[in-house]
Amino acid sequence: MSTAAIVMMVVAMLVIWGGLALAVASLVRHGAVEDRTENQPRDL
Amino acid sequence: MTGQATGQVEQERRRGAFSSRRVFILAAIGSAVGLGNIWRFPYVAYENGGGAFVLPYLVALLTAGIPFLLLDYAIGHRHRGSAPLSFARLRRGAEGLGWWQVGICFVIAIYYAAVIAWALRYTFFSLDEAWGADPEGFFFGEFLQAGDVRVTADVVPGVLLPLAVVWLAVLVIMALGVQKGIGATSLVFIPVLVLAFAALVVQALLLDGAAEGLDALFTPDWSALGEASVWAAAFGQIFFSLSIGFGIMITYASYVGRREDMIGSGLVVGFSNSGFELLAGIGVFAALGFMAQANGVGVGEVASDGIGLAFIAFPTIISEAPAGALIGVLFFGSLVIAGITSLVSVIEVVISAVRDKLDTGRLAATFAVGIPAALLSLVLFSTTSGIYVLDVVDHFVNQYGILVVALVSMLIVAWALRALGGLGAHLNVHGRPRVGAGWRVLVSLVAPVGLALVLFFSLRDDLDEPYEGYPGWLLLVFGWLLVVVLPLLGFLLARLPWRAGTHLDGPPPGSDPTAPLHANPATRGEGGPR
Numbered sequence: 001m002s003t004a005a006i007v008m009m010v011v012a013m014l015v016i017w018g019g020l021a022l023a024v025a026s027l028v029r030h031g032a033v034e035d036r037t038e039n040q041p042r043d044l
Numbered sequence: 045m046t047g048q049a050t051g052q053v054e055q056e057r058r059r060g061a062f063s064s065r066r067v068f069i070l071a072a073i074g075s076a077v078g079l080g081n082i083w084r085f086p087y088v089a090y091e092n093g094g095g096a097f098v099l100p101y102l103v104a105l106l107t108a109g110i111p112f113l114l115l116d117y118a119i120g121h122r123h124r125g126s127a128p129l130s131f132a133r134l135r136r137g138a139e140g141l142g143w144w145q146v147g148i149c150f151v152i153a154i155y156y157a158a159v160i161a162w163a164l165r166y167t168f169f170s171l172d173e174a175w176g177a178d179p180e181g182f183f184f185g186e187f188l189q190a191g192d193v194r195v196t197a198d199v200v201p202g203v204l205l206p207l208a209v210v211w212l213a214v215l216v217i218m219a220l221g222v223q224k225g226i227g228a229t230s231l232v233f234i235p236v237l238v239l240a241f242a243a244l245v246v247q248a249l250l251l252d253g254a255a256e257g258l259d260a261l262f263t264p265d266w267s268a269l270g271e272a273s274v275w276a277a278a279f280g281q282i283f284f285s286l287s288i289g290f291g292i293m294i295t296y297a298s299y300v301g302r303r304e305d306m307i308g309s310g311l312v313v314g315f316s317n318s319g320f321e322l323l324a325g326i327g328v329f330a331a332l333g334f335m336a337q338a339n340g341v342g343v344g345e346v347a348s349d350g351i352g353l354a355f356i357a358f359p360t361i362i363s364e365a366p367a368g369a370l371i372g373v374l375f376f377g378s379l380v381i382a383g384i385t386s387l388v389s390v391i392e393v394v395i396s397a398v399r400d401k402l403d404t405g406r407l408a409a410t411f412a413v414g415i416p417a418a419l420l421s422l423v424l425f426s427t428t429s430g431i432y433v434l435d436v437v438d439h440f441v442n443q444y445g446i447l448v449v450a451l452v453s454m455l456i457v458a459w460a461l462r463a464l465g466g467l468g469a470h471l472n473v474h475g476r477p478r479v480g481a482g483w484r485v486l487v488s489l490v491a492p493v494g495l496a497l498v499l500f501f502s503l504r505d506d507l508d509e510p511y512e513g514y515p516g517w518l519l520l521v522f523g524w525l526l527v528v529v530l531p532l533l534g535f536l537l538a539r540l541p542w543r544a545g546t547h548l549d550g551p552p553p554g555s556d557p558t559a560p561l562h563a564n565p566a567t568r569g570e571g572g573p574r
Contacts, residue, residue: 001256004095005259008098008263012095012322015102016315016322019311019318020315020316023308023311023315027305030305030308
C-alpha cells in the first residue's frame with residue numbers, strides 16, 4: 001500500500017471509529033433517567 | 045387524571061415501546077446498517093476519490109446526516125406516533141407527508157425482501173459453490189432464470205421458497221411486537237452481524253492481494269474534491285444509508301422513553317452506521333484485491349457494487365479463495381442479517397401507521413399489512429422478470445421517492461411550519477450535546493441543498509438516457525408512475541378520519557420530557573392541544 005493510502009485509511013478509522021467511541025462515552029457519561037414505568041411494552 | 049390523559053397513556057402502552065435506550069439504539073443501528081452499507085459504500089468511495097472521499101463523506105455526515113437524523117428523532121419522540129400521526133400532531137395538513145413515507149416503505153419492503161431471499165439462498169450455495177465456473181451465468185440464468193425484459197408470471201421456485209421463508213420470519217418478528225420482536229431481534233442480530241463481518245474482514249485481509257485492494261480504495265484523488273458530483277455522491281451515500289427521511293426513525297423514536305437522550309443516541313447511531321460502512325469497505329476491497337491478483341488484472345477491472353458485487357464478484361472470490369465457503373457463509377449471512385433488521389424497520393413504519401389510524405391490535409395490523417405485502421412480493425419478484433422490476437422500482441423509489449419526500453418534509457417542517465425551534469428545545473431537555481442555531485441552519489439550509497444536489501444529478505442522468513437502458517414502458521410503469529402515485533395516495537389517505545379520541549394538534553398529553561416521572565400530565569397544564 002502507498003503511504004498516502006495508509007495515511008487516509010488511518011485517518012478514516014480514527015475519525016469514524018474515534019467519533020463512535022466518543023459518542024458512546026458521552027452517552028454513557030450523561031446517562032438518562034430511565035422511564036421504564038411508561039415503557040412497559042404490551043403490544044396488545 | 046383526565047380522560048384524555050388517561051386515554052393517551054393507555055394508547056402509548058398499547059403501541060408498545062423499547063424497554064431501554066440500548067435496545068432502541070441497537071434497533072436503530074439495525075435499521076441503518078443494511079445492504080447498502082455492505083455493497084454500496086465501498087464502490088461509491090472508490091469511484092469518488094478513494095481516500096479523498098473521506099472528507100466529503102464526513103462533511104455530509106456531520107452537516108446533513110446526523111442533523112436530519114435528529115430531526116426525525118425529534119418529530120417522533122415529541123409527538124409519540126407513527127409518521128402520519130406525528131406529522132398530523134405537528135400540523136394537521138402535514139399528515140399526508142407521513143402517509144407518503146408509509147407508501148414508500150411499503151414498496152421498499154416488497155422488493156427488499158427479495159434481495160434478502162437471494163442472499164439467503166446464496167448462503168447455502170456458498171457451501172458447495174453451486175455457481176460453478178460461471179457465477180454470472182448461474183445468477184441470471186440458472187438461479188433467477190431471467191429472460192427478455194418483460195413482465196411475466198413464470199414463477200421461479202428457487203426464489204419463491206426462500207422469499208416465503210423471509211416473509212414468514214419477518215411476520216413472526218412483527219407479530220411479537222416492538223420489544224419482543226424488533227427489540228429482541230436487534231439485541232441478538234446486531235452483535236452477531238458485527239462479529240460475522242469482523243471475521244469476514246479478518247479472513248479477507250489474510251488473502252493475497254488484499255493490500256492492493258485497500259490501496260485502490262484509500263489512495264486519495266484530491267482532484268475529485270473539486271467535482272460537485274463527488275459531493276453529491278457523499279450526501280447521497282450518507283442519506284440513503286442512515287434510514288432518514290422516510291418514517292423509520294420517526295416511528296422508532298416514538299417508542300423511546302420520554303426522558304432519553306435522543307441527541308447522544310443519534311450520534312451513536314450515526315457513527316455506528318459509518319463505522320460499519322468503513323469496515324465493509326475494508327473487507328470488500330481486500331477481497332476484490334485478491335480477486336484482481338488471482339486474475340492478473342487491476343482492482344478497477346473487478347470493482348463493482350450492488351447485485352454485481354454480491355452475486356457475481358463475491359462468488360468468484362469464494363471459488364478462488366482458501367476457506368472460500370467460510371467467506372461465503374459470513375458474507376451472505378451478513379447480508380441476510382443486515383437485510384432482515386432493515387426490512388423489519390421498514391415494515392414497522394406501515395404497521396405502526398395502520399395501528400395508529402385504525403386502533404387495531406398488533407397481530408391484526410401485522411396480518412393486514414404483512415400478508416398483502418408478502419403476496420405482492422411473491423407475485424412480482426419470484427418470477428423470471430423479478431430482477432428487472434426490482435431494479436427499476438429500487439432506483440426510482442430511492443431517487444425520487446425517498447429523496448423527494450425527505451426534501452419536501454424537511455422544507456415544510458423548517459420553513460412552512462417553522463417547527464425547528466420547538467423540536468430543538470424538545471431534544472435539548474435531556475439531550476447532550478445541545479442543539480442550537482447551528483442545527484437549525486444545517487437542517488433548514490445545508491441538508492436541503494445537499495439533497496437537492498443529489499436529486500439534480502440523478503434527474504440529469506435519468507433524463508439524459510433511460511436508466512440502465514430499460515424499455516420506456518417499464519420505466520414509466522414501475523418508475524415514474526409509481527413515484528407520482530405515492531404522494532397522491534398519501535394525501536388521499538390523510539383525508540380518512542382518525543379514530544374517535546385520537547389526540548391531534550400538538551404533542552399528546554404525557555409527552556412532556558420535563559414532567560416528573562409518574563406525574564399527571566393533564567394537571568400540569570402542559571402538552572395539551574395548542
